[in-house]
Amino acid sequence: MRSRDIEKQLLVKQKAIGLMVQVGFEGFSMNKLAKACGISVGTLYIYYKDKDDLIIQIAEEEARRMSSMMLENFDPEAGFAEGLKQQWKNRSKHMMENQQTAHFFEQLRSSTYQSVIYESFFEEFKVKMGRFMKNAIKRGEIHPMPLEVYWSVAFAPLYNLVRFHNEGRSIGGASFVLTQDMIWQTFDLVLKALKK
Amino acid sequence: MDGSSINPAGVLVFKTNISTQHDKDNISPLLDADNSISDWHVDLDDCDKVLRVVTCRLCAMDVIELVNRKGYLCIELF
Numbered sequence: 001m002r003s004r005d006i007e008k009q010l011l012v013k014q015k016a017i018g019l020m021v022q023v024g025f026e027g028f029s030m031n032k033l034a035k036a037c038g039i040s041v042g043t044l045y046i047y048y049k050d051k052d053d054l055i056i057q058i059a060e061e062e063a064r065r066m067s068s069m070m071l072e073n074f075d076p077e078a079g080f081a082e083g084l085k086q087q088w089k090n091r092s093k094h095m096m097e098n099q100q101t102a103h104f105f106e107q108l109r110s111s112t113y114q115s116v117i118y119e120s121f122f123e124e125f126k127v128k129m130g131r132f133m134k135n136a137i138k139r140g141e142i143h144p145m146p147l148e149v150y151w152s153v154a155f156a157p158l159y160n161l162v163r164f165h166n167e168g169r170s171i172g173g174a175s176f177v178l179t180q181d182m183i184w185q186t187f188d189l190v191l192k193a194l195k196k
Numbered sequence: 197m198d199g200s201s202i203n204p205a206g207v208l209v210f211k212t213n214i215s216t217q218h219d220k221d222n223i224s225p226l227l228d229a230d231n232s233i234s235d236w237h238v239d240l241d242d243c244d245k246v247l248r249v250v251t252c253r254l255c256a257m258d259v260i261e262l263v264n265r266k267g268y269l270c271i272e273l274f
Contacts, residue, residue, distance in 0.1 A: 029242070030239070030242055030246075031242070031243065031244075040273065040274055041209075041242075041244060041246065041273060042209040042246075042272075042273030042274050043274075045207075045209040045239070045246050045248050045273065046207045046209060046248075049237040049239065049248055050237065050239035050241060050242065050246075051239075051241060051242075
């Protein structure tokens with residue numbers, strides 16, 4: 001495909017995510033997207049068969065992109081503290097720099113598209129995360145626990161801080177900006193909670 | 197690849213009045229039977245009832261003629 005088409009497709013993808021976040025999947029249509037991109041509906045249909053096809057294709061691409069960003073410099077064989085720290089770095093960076101995508105995945109999670117995304121595209125990610133946790137248990141660094149319990153302690157605190165940050169508000173509507181100091185202060189507490 | 201082509205992927209797109217599943221069933225034997233068409237799809241949710249045809253050999257007029265043969269409206273979208 002020529003570079004002009006790739007650029008156009010990238011624009012379509014960015015606008016589509018923005019529009020879906022703004023109006024939801026129900027309010028989203030191919031016509032609205034074409035207008036937002038300043039292209040004809042015909043051009044849009046060259047890339048996608050219909051709204052479903054568009055949502056699934058974009059979700060797949062973003063899931064792949066997100067998964068590779070989250071695994072950057074991450075070694076599932078690394079020691080627990082080091083590996084978890086790299087995860088926090090990757091996740092906080094990704095979620096703060098790609099707010100629209102993060103929001104888009106929140107929407108997908110609570111929609112009928114959920115199964116399409118989560119069954120196939122995070123496979124490598126899930127395998128590596130699972131191995132990392134099992135390694136830590138095997139080495140006696142953390143107690144054995146269900147994956148869900150591990151995840152809720154290991155990552156949910158970070159996700160909540162980033163959510164406050166992205167919304168610009170914390171508890172009771174007070175304005176909020178997340179700093180690196182706060183991230184690593186929370187990380188130390190999480191590490192303390194998980195480590196034997 | 198032909199550099200002058202506006203459609204490098206061999207995709208043709210049309211506005212139609214193929215409005216219901218019944219209309220779609222009506223047109224499908226014709227499009228399915230054509231060996232020059234590798235894939236086709238009608239978006240019944242869209243107001244333009246967009247027909248999308250993937251073909252390396254047919255031109256827009258050929259597709260319009262096929263669809264018209266079943267009595268449906270078919271206008272190329274650019």
